[in-house]
Amino acid sequence: MLLQVIWFVLLGVLFAGYAVLDGFDLGVGTLYPFLGKSEADKAVLRKSIGPVWDGNEVWLLTAGGALFAAFPPVYGTVFSGFYLALMLVLFALIFRAVSLDFRAHDPAWAGVWDWAFFLGSALPALLFGVAVGNIVLGIPLYGPGQLSGEFAGNFFTLLGFTPYGFNPLPLCVGLLGLGMFLLQGASWIALKSVGDLHERASALRSTLAWVFVALVMVATVITEIFAPVAFFNVLGAKLPVVGIVFVALLLVSLVWGRLAANGGKDLHAWYAVSLSAVALTGIWAAAIFPALVPSLKDAKGVAYGPALTIFNASSSQLTLMVMLIIAVIGVPIVLYYMYLIYKTFAGKVNPDGDGY
Amino acid sequence: MVMFERRYYKSQSAEDKSWADLWVKIFTATFVIGVATGVTMEFAFGTNWASYSRFVGDIFGAPLAAEGLFAFFLESTFLGVLLFGRNRVSAKFYYVSAWLVWAGSMLSALWIIIANSWMQTPRGFKVVETGNGTMVMIGSKLMNGPKAILTDFFAAALNPSTLPRYTHTVSALLVAGGCVAAAVGAYHLLKGTHKEFAKTSISYGLAVATIFSVMMLVTGHFQAVEVVQQQPVKMAAMEGHWNDGPMPLGFIGFVNTSAKTTTALEIPGGVSFLESFTFTKPYPGLNSFAPADLPPIQATYQTYHLMIVTFALLILGTSWMWWLNHKGKLEENKFLLKVLLWFWLIPQLGIQMGWAAAEIGRQPWIVQGLMRTKDAVSVVVPAYQIALTLAIFFVIYALLFVGWARIVLGLIKKGPQVAASKA
Numbered sequence: 001m002l003l004q005v006i007w008f009v010l011l012g013v014l015f016a017g018y019a020v021l022d023g024f025d026l027g028v029g030t031l032y033p034f035l036g037k038s039e040a041d042k043a044v045l046r047k048s049i050g051p052v053w054d055g056n057e058v059w060l061l062t063a064g065g066a067l068f069a070a071f072p073p074v075y076g077t078v079f080s081g082f083y084l085a086l087m088l089v090l091f092a093l094i095f096r097a098v099s100l101d102f103r104a105h106d107p108a109w110a111g112v113w114d115w116a117f118f119l120g121s122a123l124p125a126l127l128f129g130v131a132v133g134n135i136v137l138g139i140p141l142y143g144p145g146q147l148s149g150e151f152a153g154n155f156f157t158l159l160g161f162t163p164y165g166f167n168p169l170p171l172c173v174g175l176l177g178l179g180m181f182l183l184q185g186a187s188w189i190a191l192k193s194v195g196d197l198h199e200r201a202s203a204l205r206s207t208l209a210w211v212f213v214a215l216v217m218v219a220t221v222i223t224e225i226f227a228p229v230a231f232f233n234v235l236g237a238k239l240p241v242v243g244i245v246f247v248a249l250l251l252v253s254l255v256w257g258r259l260a261a262n263g264g265k266d267l268h269a270w271y272a273v274s275l276s277a278v279a280l281t282g283i284w285a286a287a288i289f290p291a292l293v294p295s296l297k298d299a300k301g302v303a304y305g306p307a308l309t310i311f312n313a314s315s316s317q318l319t320l321m322v323m324l325i326i327a328v329i330g331v332p333i334v335l336y337y338m339y340l341i342y343k344t345f346a347g348k349v350n351p352d353g354d355g356y
Numbered sequence: 357m358v359m360f361e362r363r364y365y366k367s368q369s370a371e372d373k374s375w376a377d378l379w380v381k382i383f384t385a386t387f388v389i390g391v392a393t394g395v396t397m398e399f400a401f402g403t404n405w406a407s408y409s410r411f412v413g414d415i416f417g418a419p420l421a422a423e424g425l426f427a428f429f430l431e432s433t434f435l436g437v438l439l440f441g442r443n444r445v446s447a448k449f450y451y452v453s454a455w456l457v458w459a460g461s462m463l464s465a466l467w468i469i470i471a472n473s474w475m476q477t478p479r480g481f482k483v484v485e486t487g488n489g490t491m492v493m494i495g496s497k498l499m500n501g502p503k504a505i506l507t508d509f510f511a512a513a514l515n516p517s518t519l520p521r522y523t524h525t526v527s528a529l530l531v532a533g534g535c536v537a538a539a540v541g542a543y544h545l546l547k548g549t550h551k552e553f554a555k556t557s558i559s560y561g562l563a564v565a566t567i568f569s570v571m572m573l574v575t576g577h578f579q580a581v582e583v584v585q586q587q588p589v590k591m592a593a594m595e596g597h598w599n600d601g602p603m604p605l606g607f608i609g610f611v612n613t614s615a616k617t618t619t620a621l622e623i624p625g626g627v628s629f630l631e632s633f634t635f636t637k638p639y640p641g642l643n644s645f646a647p648a649d650l651p652p653i654q655a656t657y658q659t660y661h662l663m664i665v666t667f668a669l670l671i672l673g674t675s676w677m678w679w680l681n682h683k684g685k686l687e688e689n690k691f692l693l694k695v696l697l698w699f700w701l702i703p704q705l706g707i708q709m710g711w712a713a714a715e716i717g718r719q720p721w722i723v724q725g726l727m728r729t730k731d732a733v734s735v736v737v738p739a740y741q742i743a744l745t746l747a748i749f750f751v752i753y754a755l756l757f758v759g760w761a762r763i764v765l766g767l768i769k770k771g772p773q774v775a776a777s778k779a
Contacts, residue, residue, distance in 0.1 A: 047440070050436070050439065050440055051436035051437070051439065051440040051441070052436055054388075054391060054432035054433075054435060054436060055429060055432045055433040055436060057391075057395075057432070058424060058428045058429050058432050061395065061398055061424045061428055062421060062424035062425055062428070062429070064398055064399070064402075064424075065398065065417060065420040065421030065422075065423065065424045065425075066417075066421045066424075067417075068401065068402065068409060068413055068416075068417035068420055068421065069413065069414075069416075069417025069418045069420065069421045070417070071413075072409055072410050072412075072413020072414060072417060072503075073410050073413070075401075075402045075409050075413060075417070076402055076406035076407070076409035076410040076413070076734075077406065078402070079399065079401075079402025079403045079406065079409075079734075080402060080403055080404070080406035080734035080735075080736055080737055081736060083403050083734070083736075083737045083741055083745075084741060084745075086399060086402075086403055087403070087745045087748075090395065090396060090399050091748065091752060093392070093395055094392040094393075094395065094396065094752060094756070095392075095752075097388050097391045097392040097395070098388045098389065098391075098392055098756060098759065098760075101384055101385055101388045102385070102388070102759050102760070102763060105381065105385060105763040105766065105767065106759065106762055106763050106766070109759065109762070112759075113759075144488060144489040145489045145490075146489065146490060146491070147490070147735065147736070148488040148489045148490050148501070149410075149488060149490075150406075150735060150736045151736050315413060315414040315417070315506075316414050316505045316506055318505075318506050318507070318509070319414045319415070319417075319418060319505075319506045322418055322506070322509045323418055323421060326418065326421065326422050326425065326426075327425070330422070330425035330426055331425070334425060334429045337429075337430075337433055337434075338429075338433060341433050341436060341437065344437070344441065344444055344445055345436075345440065345441075345444065353440070353443070354439070354440045354441065354442050354443055354444070
């Protein structure tokens with residue numbers, strides 16, 4: 001019982017870590033064609049994430065592995081149910097993984113790899129939010145029988161075309177996620193660049209911050225109307241206080257970000273939007289706890305099939321304990337050397353420096 | 357790459373730096389392909405093998421998560437240092453980073469072999485029913501929502517095939533790496549460019565390839581003994597052993613699956629001798645197993661024996677060329693240098709054939725004796741989507757291969773660049 005809750009929290013930490021770290025480099029990749037006016041600008045954009053993007057992406061792999069180990073039925077149901085959507089993400093991540101290195105070594109194909117870098121960043125930046133939106137809303141699962149616990153929808157279900165009619169929540173959260181990643185990206189670029197690029201990134205950061213605030217408000221209203229169960233969960237229907245704390249953190253992060261940006265404190269502005277990413281992950285967790293895959297509900301609140309929760313879909317206590325030991329040994333080591341690396345590569349980017 | 361970094365760390369000469377830089381570039385261009393295709397494999401357990409994931413997740417997920425935490429983070433973080441850190445970190449930090457990338461690769465291989473070995477020789481678990489109404493055959497029993505539960509972590513992780521397979525796999529990939537280094541050297545010696553770099557690459561490459569080809573005699577032996585003892589059906593298929601009795605050690609041959617005979621150049625009782633030190637120890641033949649439990653026999657036999665042939669070529673070829681190189685006679689021998697230029701294909705073929713034999717020979721099981729491959733798939737994914745995505749993967753992987761080959765071949769042709777390596 002306790003171990004299941006611990007693993008729910010640890011998965012939240014892994015997803016929050018991923019949102020903070022890969023969030024900004026997905027954002028940089030999506031902004032790349034828009035902010036990269038000159039070859040020198042583009043070099044700064046690439047080098048600003050060059051040493052760290054690969055390590056950042058490992059947070060996703062580790063979160064996926066941890067989900068597999070701690071809650072296997074969730075892993076199986078979500079990954080097979082979201083098949084085409086995940087394949088799209090996968091194709092994008094494949095291109096993104098090779099694009100920077102290949103571009104550096106193959107000038108003749110630089111245009112091809114620039115596109116691969118942009119699309120490989122933009123597509124996941126949008127689709128991760130859509131996936132989160134689906135999990136908040138709940139997805140239709142088959143009840144007991146031959147297909148028990150399997151996804152009972154298709155690709156379009158995930159875009160909001162549910163068995164109970166169109167629901168705008170998944171697309172809305174998709175846009176919210178994209179907006180957040182773009183803001184993280186612009187904040188990172190402002191932090192790492194100088195001169196004209198820094199001016200443009202700072203201006204874009206201000207605009208995107210307002211867009212992000214607007215998207216948060218729209219998402220709040222749409223969640224209240226189209227996913228009331230999740231909405232009241234955040235307010236404390238199932239789990240008191242936690243949801244409210246994250247909502248408060250989100251508000252704090254928005255104010256902090258505005259003050260920091262106005263004061264020209266680029267590092268603090270980036271910290272602030274990173275806090276927004278953590279807060280949104282926490283709100284997401286509070287909206288679904290103790291489910292990992294809530295079931296879709298009709299207007300009267302009747303569920304379409306069972307939900308997969310941390311209690312009915314977890315691994316054995318022994319596995320959860322073994323995994324906890326692995327995490328307790330591994331996570332501090334990882335955090336320590338990641339801190340070392342970020343410290344090593346801190347400061348403004350030199351467009352003529354090492355690497356791609 | 358680490359050996360060249362070590363050389364530069366000791367000498368701090370500009371020339372050694374350019375050599376090390378080149379190997380870092382070749383390594384990283386290849387590494388990103390590994391990142392891209394590795395993500396695919398982790399996703400695939402859930403996307404394409406959901407029933408398998410639900411059944412084994414309690415045991416199989418932990419090594420995957422541990423691989424991410426202990427290996428992927430280490431590799432990818434310090435690879436960033438290798439790529440971007442030459443002028444930012446101390447020479448010692450950089451050199452240690454190269455070793456950490458090496459350690460990450462070795463750990464990555466360990467965890468993934470642990471996971472795969474559990475599929476070959478599962479231990480440390482029990483099967484329970486969740487009762488969710490999904491009926492699956494487990495072994496010979498129809499069970500209601502079955503799942504395997506971990507009972508003993510160390511028994512599961514250090515199952516009987518983990519260590520033999522780990523040492524066997526790692527020695528194979530070191531041989532493969534050594535042959536690539538030697539081939540790059542051979543290219544430049546033939547062209548008459550970067551002579552010192554070429555000679556060093558050949559020396560390092562052949563030394564590593566020879567040492568681990570010889571090691572392979574030991575690791576391959578223990579791997580085979582493990583298969584004889586733990587997966588008798590697979591071994592019988594590998595040797596085309598139809599009737600109960602002493603098992604021969606074949607070199608090349610052909611299996612007639614309709615007449616149930618095997619014609620081969622073989623040492624009678626050879627496998628029996630290697631496993632038990634007597635030529636007469638009997639083993640069950642393919643005829644003794646239920647036809648439904650047999651793997652595709654011809655494919656298992658041929659892939660296994662192709663691997664054996666490549667191994668014979670490897671141990672003779674590498675040790676002979678290493679000896680000639682040691683005597684200083686290799687660099688004059690144009691013909692042998694041409695052979696060496698293409699010799700890296702042999703370990704590549706051997707690795708592919710070895711894995712094919714290991715995985716085809718385990719069929720029809722995805723987890724030996726427990727779950728059949730046909731019961732492991734994602735039931736909700738329609739066949740056309742599998743076909744479509746498979747076709748897209750072919751196109752994407754082909755594009756990646758072309759992109760990678762352009763870069764790596766370009767880097768090799770150019771060779772180490774002393775002047776340009778300031779960047």
